[in-house]
Every structure is written in C-alpha cells, then in structure tokens.
Amino acid sequence: MTATHHPQQPDPVAFALEAAVRAPSPHNTQPWRFELGRDRIDVVLDSGRVLAVADPDAREARLSCGAAILNIQLALRAAGRASTVRLLPERARPELMGTIMLRTVCTPTPEDRALARAVQVRRSNRRPFTDRPVPLWVRHALLHSAAVEGAELSLLERPADVDELAALLRHAENLQQADPAFQAELRKWTCGDGDRDDGVPAGVGGPRPAPGSLLTPREYPGQASRPERPYEREPLVAVLGSFTDTPLAQLRTGQAMQRVLLTGTTAGVSASFLSQPVEIAHTRIALRRLLGDRAHPQVVLRLGYGFAAPPTPRRRPESVTRHRSVTEGAAR
Ligand SMILES: Cc1cc2nc3c(=O)[nH]c(=O)nc-3n(C[C@H](O)[C@H](O)[C@H](O)COP(=O)(O)O)c2cc1C
Structure with missing residues (x-):
C-alpha cells in the first residue's frame, strides 16, 4: 500500500x-x-x-x-x-x-x-565517566532492549569478571599495537578534525588512562602526547552476544546493539566500544568462556554517565544512495 x-x-x-x-x-x-x-x-x-x-x-x-x-x-x-x-x-x-x-x-x-x-x-563517548552507578532500572531496560532483538546482553557484575575482561582487553590491545598491518589500517581511518566525512577524527578520542585505570581504550594514532586522566573506578562493562555466529545472527545483533545504545541514550547513559578482544580469535574464545559459553561475543561496551562527546562526520545520504530503475524494480 x-x-x-x-x-x-x-x-x-x-x-x-x-x-x-x-x-x-x-x-x-x-x-x-x-x-x-x-x-x-x-x-x-x-x-x-x-x-x-x-x-x-x-x-x-x-x-x-x-x-x-x-x-x-x-x-x-x-x-x-x-x-x-x-x-x-x-x-x-x-x-x-x-x-x-x-x-x-x-x-x-x-x-x-x-x-x-x-x-x-547518540555518540560514542571515549572520555572518562563519572563514578555515578548505572541504576537497576536502566540496567533492566538495556537487558530488555537486547532481548527484544533476539540477542543477549551480559552485564559484568562481579569484579573478578571485570578484571578478567580487562586482562583480555590489555592483551588484545598489545597484540594490535604490535601488528604493523593493523596499525597501518588504523592510520588510514584516523583523520584530522574536519578534513573528511568518514574515519575517526583525532578530537573524539579520550585522554590516556592514568596508571591504575582498569580498562584500556583503543589507542588511536597521534594520542601519545595526550594528558593522562583517571577513568571511572568501577566501570560497567557489557558484552552483547548472539546464539549463533552466522551472518544473519550478526545482522540481528547489530539491530540489538543499536537498540541497546539508543535505550542508553534516552536514559542519559553514554557508551564506548572496547572491541579489541572480539577482533582476535583466541581472546574472543576466552571471552566466550568467561560468559559461560552461552553466546558468541559480538560487541563489548563500557557504559556510564559522561560529559558531552564531540560528533563524528558522516557521508551524506545522497552520496550513498541510488534510485533503482523501474525495470530493476520489476525484476525483483
Ligand atoms: C562493531 C563496532 C566496533 C567498534 N569498535 C570500537 C573500538 O574498539 N574502539 C572505539 O573507540 N570505537 C569503536 N567503535 C566506535 C566507532 O569508532 C564509532 O561508531 C564511529 O567512529 C562513529 O562514531 P559515533 O559512534 O560517535 O557515531 C566501534 C563501532 C562498531 C559499530
């Protein structure tokens, strides 16, 4: 109609x-x-x-x-x-x-x-969050929003689990920093502020974590000279998983990821991604074990209350859209 x-x-x-x-x-x-x-x-x-x-x-x-x-x-x-x-x-x-x-x-x-x-x-917020805890009703809303889209969100509530995640994150970050091909790709997609409509602008990264900070954010090129600041003492880490690891499950989990992020945004909760351990096969397996072998980890998020984060650019819709011809439409 x-x-x-x-x-x-x-x-x-x-x-x-x-x-x-x-x-x-x-x-x-x-x-x-x-x-x-x-x-x-x-x-x-x-x-x-x-x-x-x-x-x-x-x-x-x-x-x-x-x-x-x-x-x-x-x-x-x-x-x-x-x-x-x-x-x-x-x-x-x-x-x-x-x-x-x-x-x-x-x-x-x-x-x-x-x-x-x-x-x-909604924006990724890589800066330190305050120590204000995310209340139970928001945690429930986040869990529910993942389930609505057929995925499972695990909130790491036990300090020992957060420590183990933090160790996997550090290990994976070190491996990626030592990998010249990974670094070359990261450099290709890191840009100066305002000079491109894709890639990560230097300005959106957070400060370097002060010694004693638990989580290791991805280090983008050009960040080495940034000041050090402490991050939240008790970070809330969430892992979004899918029950199979097929392309279809990954698409469904992408819908769930976005519903989780948007639900957080409506409640004033910021998020940043910590993808290093899911980008390397053996740390992804270790993370799956940490979650009790229930789901395939797809996304790791750090959640909390932060201060405004700068936006990243986007290509305009018209530059990524084409109208199909009438005959193409009829063929489908
Ligand atoms: C699957 C996925 C993995 C990501 N992994 C990371 C990551 O490991 N570290 C990070 O700082 N940002 C990560 N991001 C965030 C992107 O860099 C971010 O979405 C992009 O720069 C656009 O910015 P925005 O989220 O503020 O709109 C990831 C995003 C997605 C969808």
Whole structure:
C-alpha cells in the first residue's frame, strides 16, 4: 500500500536515510549503500569499506548494517510509516543485508519517538565517566532492549569478571599495537578534525588512562602526547552476544546493539566500544568462556554517565544512495 505524503511533513524515506547514516561503524568506515525502489529501501554492504585486517569476515560491518537497518525502522515509525524487514533476502546476492518495505501509516508510540530522537544525539563517548552507578532500572531496560532483538546482553557484575575482561582487553590491545598491518589500517581511518566525512577524527578520542585505570581504550594514532586522566573506578562493562555466529545472527545483533545504545541514550547513559578482544580469535574464545559459553561475543561496551562527546562526520545520504530503475524494480 502506498501512503500519501503531505508536503509539509518530512519525507519518511529521506528522514530514514538521514537516520541510517548515523549508525556506528568500526573506525567510522560506514560500510553501507542504499538502493531505493517503490516503497522499498535496500541496505547493501559496501565490501570496499570492510576493514581487511581488523574485520576480515565482515562481522563488524554486518553489525553496523544491522544498526543502520534498525535506525531506518525507527525513523519510519517516528515519521508515521510502519515497515517490515527481511534480512539477507536474496541468497544469490549475499551483500544485500536487508530489504525494508514501507507499509501502512501508523501512529508512533512515545518510545518510537524517543528512540528516533536518540539516533540524532547518540555518540560514542571515549572520555572518562563519572563514578555515578548505572541504576537497576536502566540496567533492566538495556537487558530488555537486547532481548527484544533476539540477542543477549551480559552485564559484568562481579569484579573478578571485570578484571578478567580487562586482562583480555590489555592483551588484545598489545597484540594490535604490535601488528604493523593493523596499525597501518588504523592510520588510514584516523583523520584530522574536519578534513573528511568518514574515519575517526583525532578530537573524539579520550585522554590516556592514568596508571591504575582498569580498562584500556583503543589507542588511536597521534594520542601519545595526550594528558593522562583517571577513568571511572568501577566501570560497567557489557558484552552483547548472539546464539549463533552466522551472518544473519550478526545482522540481528547489530539491530540489538543499536537498540541497546539508543535505550542508553534516552536514559542519559553514554557508551564506548572496547572491541579489541572480539577482533582476535583466541581472546574472543576466552571471552566466550568467561560468559559461560552461552553466546558468541559480538560487541563489548563500557557504559556510564559522561560529559558531552564531540560528533563524528558522516557521508551524506545522497552520496550513498541510488534510485533503482523501474525495470530493476520489476525484476525483483
Ligand atoms: C562493531 C563496532 C566496533 C567498534 N569498535 C570500537 C573500538 O574498539 N574502539 C572505539 O573507540 N570505537 C569503536 N567503535 C566506535 C566507532 O569508532 C564509532 O561508531 C564511529 O567512529 C562513529 O562514531 P559515533 O559512534 O560517535 O557515531 C566501534 C563501532 C562498531 C559499530
């Protein structure tokens, strides 16, 4: 069904694409393209933007596309359009991550609106958080938001588990720092402030952790001269896992990751990623063991209350979107 679009309201598809490009991605690679058909948005993995060293199986790129798909669904709902999603809809076209079909008009709930607003303001916050603990009701909301999308969020509540995670993180960070190919890739995706529309600008990194800080953030090139500051004493670390490790499960977990991040944003909770231990095979296995062998770890997050973090740039939706011709549309 085609809903009429009133000219004074924002075009739902344009609004959805603006939201899609706000999704997080490793090193801000933005590994997506969009194809538009009649009442339809296709999300396509851009294999030229997959990190060959850090992400050789495109697992993190699929997480990012899953996040972009959730942003599209939320923005459409907030703009008053229901949608349905098929993930990996064409076996012959594995780079097609998902097709979102616009359906009837709908009335957004307050939660739809709040999550869609959070898409615009969510940012990775790599700076130290305060020592204010994340309250139980927020922890429950985060666990629930992962479960809604079919993933499992584990909050590391026991100090011994956080210590073990911290040791894996340090080990993985050291391995990546000693790997020239990893470092070359990281340099390629680290940019000066404001000179590119992708990559991680130098200004978004946090200070270097003072001795005694538990967690090891990723060290981006050019950070060695930054001042040292203590990070939170009792960090809240969460691991998002999936029950299988297939491309489909990774896309679903990307949707869950984004719902967790946005739910946190609506509650004033900031997050940063600590992906080093899931990017190296043996530390990923050790992390899985730490979680009781239940789920495949996909994302490690540090959560807490922070001060404003700067935004990262994005490519404009129109530079990553193409309209499919009528004949292409008919062929599908
Ligand atoms: C799967 C995935 C892994 C990431 N891993 C890290 C990481 O290990 N360290 C880090 O500082 N940021 C990491 N990020 C955050 C990205 O660098 C960030 O999303 C990107 O620069 C865009 O910035 P934004 O999140 O503020 O919009 C990761 C993001 C994703 C989606």
